[in-house]
Amino acid sequence: MKALLKHRETQLVAVILAMVGLIALRFPSFVAPASLGNVFNDTSILIILALGQMTVILTKCVDLSTAATLALSGMVAAMLNNLYPDLPVLLLVVVAILTGVLAGAINGLLVWRLDIPPIVVTLGTMTIYRGIIFLISDGKWINAHEMTDAFKAVPRADFLGIPVLSWMALSVTAIMAVLLRRLATGRAFYAVGGNPHAAVYTGIDVGYTRFLSFVLSGALSGLAGYLWIARYAVAYVDIALGFELDVVAACVIGGISIAGGIGTVFGAVLGSLFLGTIKNALPVINISPFWQLAISGSVIILAVAFNARAERRKGRVILKKAEVVA
Amino acid sequence: MSSQEMQARFIKDRLQGRGERLLRSWEALLLAVAVIIFAINVWSSPYFLDPWNLSDATFNFTEKGLIAFALALVIISGEIDLSVAAILALSSTLMGLAMSHGAGTPELVAIGLLTGLACGAVNGFLVSGLGLPSIVVTIGTMSLFRGIAFIILGDKAFTGYPSDFAWFGQGYVFWVISFELVLFVLTAVVFAVLLHATSFGRTVYAIGNNPMAARFSGVRVERVKFILFLLTGLMSGLAAVCLTSRLGSTRPSIATGWELEAVTMVVLGGINILGGSGRIGGVVLAALIMGMVTFGFGLLNVPGIVMSIFVGLLLILVIAVPKLVTRIRQVRRKG
Amino acid sequence: NVAHAENKKIALVVKALGIGFFDAANKGAQEAAKELGDVDIIYTGPTDTTAEGQIEVINSLVAQKVDAIAISANDKDALVPALKKAMERGIKVISWDSGVAPEGRMMHLNPSSNPLIGNMCVKMAADNLPEGGDVAILSAAATATNQNTWIEEMKKVLPNYKGINIVATVYGDDKTDKSYTEAQGLMKAYPNLKAIIAPTSVGIVAAAQAVTDAGMVGKINVTGLGLPSEMAGHVKSGASKSFAIWNPIDLGYAATMISYNLVTGKEEAKPGAELSMGRMGKVKLDDNSEGAMADPFVYDAKNVEEFAKIF
C-alpha cells in the first residue's frame, strides 16, 4: 500500500480524481458517465500522440514535429479521399500512417546517421512538413463536403457503445504497454535513454533505437492525423498548430523524464487525461476563456515541480542509524 | 598516446594560427551563405538594392535578434528559454496598461524592461533555484505569461501610445539607419564582449560544457544561470519596447511563435543546442540571413510558409553538410 | 516585361492564405483586373493570421513599389504604422472586410453594414425559436476587429427579439479543433442551449460538426456567417437551418475597382465621397471614410446547393 502511494502514477490518479470531484461539486453533469466518456474521447488523439512522443523522450530525444506530421498525414489522406472518393477508408488510414512513418524516418535518419541533435532536426522538419502541406494543397482547405461520409464516419462510429476514436486510443495504449514491457526493442528504449554509453556495451545500437522511436512516433502521428481530420472534418495547413507543446507537456505531467529513460505508458495516458480534463473542464465550469492559458501554464509548472520532487535522488546513506530512519 | 604528447616540455599556446581558425569556423560558412543569398536577392529582384528597402528589411530581424543574443547565452549554458515571446507579450501588455493610466514614454520603457526582468527572475528561480528542467519550465511559463496578458487585455487592445514613444520602433538615427538597427548592432557588440572577453562569459561556457565540474571549480553555477535568465527577460522586455512602438498598439497575441524563430536563429548561428559552444558573431550572421531570406522571398511574393521551409532546410543542411563532407573524406581516406 | 511595367500593381492582402473566403475574393479581383486590362493583381498574405506576418508582407509590397494595397486586417491598430509608411511613399491604401483604424487607410469597404450583420445573425437564430431560448456566440480570435463589432451590434438589437438570451461568448481562434471544443463546452455548460451563432466561416463549420457529433441536430441550430460551399453539407443534415454571407467575389471585385480608381486619380477617398465599383455600382463614404457594400444574403436548404458551386 505504501509502495502504491509513492508511485507517481498513483498520485496523478488521485489528483485527477480530486479535480473531477471538485468540478462535480459545481457541475454534477460533468461527471455523468457519458460526459466523462466524452472527455476521454476528446483526449484520445492527445493520448496517441503522447505515447509516440514518450518513446522518443525515453531515448533522450524530443520530437517537435509530431503536430506537423499529424497535419501532413491528415492532409495526404484527405486529398486522396477528395480526389479518389472510391478508395477504401482503410487504405487511406494506412497511407496516413505510412506518411507518418516516412516523416518519422526522416527525423530518425538525421538523428541516427548524421548525429544532429533531435531538437534541431525536428525544429527544422516541423516547418518543412508544414510547408509541404502548403505546397501539395496549394494552401487550400479541404472541407467537410469534399470528404466522403465513410471517411468522416470512422472516428465517431459506435462500437459496443464507445466511439471508435476512443477504441483507437485504448488499443494504442495496450499495444504500447506490451511493446515497452514485453519486447526487447521496448526495453532498449529505456536502456538507450537511461545510459546511452552503457547501452553500447549491451549490444544495443543507440542510433538505430532512436531511429525506431522516431518512426514509431511518426506512425502514431500519422494515425492521429487521419483521426483528427476525419473527426473535425476539415484539413488545412495550420491544423494542430502548436499542439506539439501540449504533447510534450502531457508527457512531462505524466512523469516521463525529459532526461530520458524514465516513464510508463500509464503515466503518459494519465498525463494526457489530466491535460485533457483541464482543457475540457475550463469552458464547462465557466472560467473566462482568457484565464485558460494562464491556468494550464501554472498547472504545467506545478506538475514539473511535483515530479522533480518525486524524482529527486534519495542519495546513498552511509550512516547505519540514518538508514533505519530513512 | 600520440607521439606529440610525448615530445618536448614546451607547450605552444595555439595549435592553429588565428587566420586558419577563422577560415575553418562556422562563421566563415555562414558568411558564405549570407553572401550567396545576398547575390541571389540582387539578381532576382530589382527592388532589393535600394537603401530604403534594405532599411525596411532590417525590421524583419532586429527585434528577434535582440532576444536571440541573450537566448544564445542561455543555450550555451545548457539551458533553453521558450518563454521569450510570451515575456514580450506580457511586457507589452503591462506597458499598455501603464499607458492607459497616463504613463509617459520614460515610464513605459522602464515598465517594459522591468516586466522582462521580473519574468526572467521567475524563470531563473524555477530553473536554478528549484533545479527544474528549463525546457518544460519555460513551456509552462510561456503559457503563464501570455495567459496573464490575456487576463489583463481579454479581447481589447491598447492603442494610442504617446507620439514620442513611436521613435523606438519607427525612428531613424541617421538617414536610413533606424534606431532598432543601431540598437541591434550595439547589443551584438555588448553581448559579444560579455561572452568572449569577460570572466562571466567564460563561466557560461564552463557551465554548458560540464555543470558539475564547473561547480567543483568554484563557479557559482546557479547564480550565473539565474543572471542569464534575467538577461533574457530583459532583452525580451527591450524587444517588447521596440515592437510595441513599431506596432503602436498591443494585443495579447503579439509576437506569437517568435520563440521558435529565435531558437532557430541561435542554432543556425552555430550555437550548440546541447550547450558549451558557439559565438555571437554566428548569431548576427544568422539573423542577417534569416532577415534577407524573408525579405528576398517577400519581394517575390512567395508565401511565408515557403520561406519557413527554406529556413528549416537551411537549419538542417548547414549542420548536415559539413558532417557529410568529413564523413565522405574519412571513407575515402580509408578506402 | 516592358509591356507589364506600365500595368498598375494592386496588392490584395488577406488575413491568411488558403482560406476559401479570401480565395473567392481573389477571383473577384482577377475578374476586375481582366475588365480593367492594365492591372496586375498581387494576391498575398501571411500563412497564419498574425499582424506581424501582415507587416512583413506590407513591407515587401512597399519595397516593390506597388500602386495600391487593399487589405483585410488581422489587427485594426498594429498595422497602422506600416500602412502609414506605405501611404507616405505614395501608395494608395484601402481596407476591406476587416478594417484598419482610419489613420492607416484612405477608406474602408465594409462587406455589409455592421448593424445589418448583427441584426441578421440574431434574426436567423430567432426565426427558428418562436418561443425564445438560450443562444451562445462562437467567435474567432478575441482580437478580431470585425467579429467584435458584430457581437456588439448583436447585443444592441437583442431587446427587439423577445425571449432570446445570449448566455455566453466563446472564442475558437478560427481554429477548427479549438472551435469544436468550445462548441462542445457550450453544449455541456448550457443544457438548454437552442442555438449557436458563429459569425466566422471556420467557427460555423466546426460548431455544426460538434452539434452533429453530439447528436443534437434538431435541438440546437447553428447559424452565423459561412460559405455555401463549406456549409452545404450541414444545411442538408439539418445542423444549420440557415446562415448568411455576402458575396466574397463581389467584395474582391469592388476592392480592386476602388483601388484602381484611387490609383488613377479619377476619384478621391474622403468623407462623403461616392466611389464607383464597376458592376457593383457606387458606395458612399461616411464620416469615418467607411462604406458598406450590400446586405448579407441568407442561404438555406432552398438555395445553398446552387451557390455551393460558386464559392
Added chain:
Amino acid sequence: MIRLAGIAKTFPGVRALGGVELSLFPGSVTALVGENGAGKSTLVKILTGIYQPDEGHIELDGRPVRFATTMDAARAGVTAIHQETVLFDELSVAENIFLGHQPRTRFGFIDWKRMNAEARALLERIGARLEPDMRLRDLGIANRHLVAIARALSIDARVVIMDEPTAALSHKEIGELYELVERLKAEGKAILFISHKFDEIFRIADRYTVFRDGEMVGAGLLAETTQSELVRLMVGRDVGQVFPKVPAAIGEPVLTVAGYCHPTEFEDIGFELRRGEILGFYGLIGAGRSEVMQALFGVTRPSRGAVRIDGQVAVIRTPAEAVARGIVYVPEDRGRQGAIIGMPIVSNVTLPSLYRTSRHGFIRMAEEFALARDYTARLDLRAAALDQDVGTLSGGNQQKVVIAKWLATRPKVIILDEPTKGIDIGSKAAVHAFMSELAGQGLSVIMVSSEIPEIMGMADRVVVMREGRMAGTFARDGLTPEILVRAAAGIGEEA
C-alpha cells in the same frame, strides 16, 4: 583457445592498437598490463564486438571469427566485465543482468518470470545478497559491481575478460572476486585479467602480456618474471621510487575540524591539519571519506560542527567560498567533476583563478596563457598546445590539468581524492613526487586513498574511517597494514 593476430585499431588522431598478438588458454588466467592509454580496454572492446579492428583477425579454436556485434561475441562464448560501469539506474537488477539477451517466451515476448529466476540463481552463485527486482539506483557502488559481474556470467562463456574489476571493490569483495576467478579457472574457462595492481596480478594470474603504446612488448609465464621486469617492459625504462616521501617541516595547524556531522553520511568527524603535512584518509570504499571532503569543499552541507582555518571559524557553503578561503579539492570522479572535457587546457587551468587574469571582469589573454603555461610546465604536462581540448588528453594528463587548475589558485589546503586511481605506475610516481614537493613548500595536503601502500608511503598521519565515523588516527611511526585494515573493517572492536 582464442588468439588475436595482428589486430590494429586507429581512432581519429590516435593509433590505439598496432599489430597486437595475444593468446588465451583454457583454465588459465592471463594478466594484461600496460600504462594508461596503452590500449588494453580497446582490445577488450574489440574482443567483445563493440569495436571492429581495422586490421588483423580473431581466431577461436583455430578458426577465424568475426564479431560484428556484442551478440556475436556472446554467442561465441566471450564475455567481459568492462572498466566503465555499463549499468542502468532505472532498471531492475534482473534486467541489468539480462538486457540484450533476455529469456523469451515462444512468441518472442520477454519472459519476466524466467528472467527473475535466472537472475536470482546467478546472484546466489557469486554470493551477492540482492533481489532481482531491486532498482539499481538504490544500490551502492560495490553491489553495482557485483551486478556487473553477474551480467558477465549470465552469458555462458568460455572466455571471461575482466577489465580492472577490483578498482571499485572493497577488501572483502575483492577476496570473493579472487575466489570466483579460481572457480572459473577450475571450470576450464580462459580468463583475461587487466589490472594496475601488481600484488594481485602475481597472486591470481598464470601468464602475462605487456602492452606499450598499443603494441605488445612482452608475454610469458608470471612464474618466470619479476615485478621490476614487468614495470620495465611497461614503461620502457626503470621507474624510481614509487612513494618518494621526503620529510617536510611540519608547522602550525592550518585546518581544524571538530564535531563535523551530516544527517545521513557521516558523524562526529574531527581532525587537525598542519602546515606541510600530508594527512592520509584511509577506509574501505564507501566509508564516507569523499563525503567529508565534499562537505569541507562546500559541495554538501554539514548539519553540525565547526571548521577553522588558521584559527578563524569558517563557514563554507559553496565551492566558491572554499576556494576563496584556500581549500581546493581534486575530485575522485575526474570525468564528471574534475576536468571540463570540451574546453581547452588553458581555460580549464584558469577557470577558478579568472579574477587574477582579468581586470574589471575582462580577461587578459596574455596573462591567462602565461598562468597556464607556468603551472602546466611545473606538472610536466604532455600536450601539443594549450588550446587543445582537455578531452584529447590521456587520463593521467587530465588529472594533471585538474591539479594545475588548483595550484594556480595558490591554495593553503589541497584535498586529493584517490589521486592515483586508475593511473599507471609511471604517472603515479610523478603525482607522488609532486605531492611531496608541495608539502615541502608548506602546503597542507589531505590524501584520500584506498591503497594501503600509497597511504603508508605518503602520509604523515592517517585517519581511518568506517561507516561514516572515525575509526582512529594513527601516526606514521609504527603503522602496519594490519592496523589499518583492522580499523577500517572494525575487527577487534566488536570482539
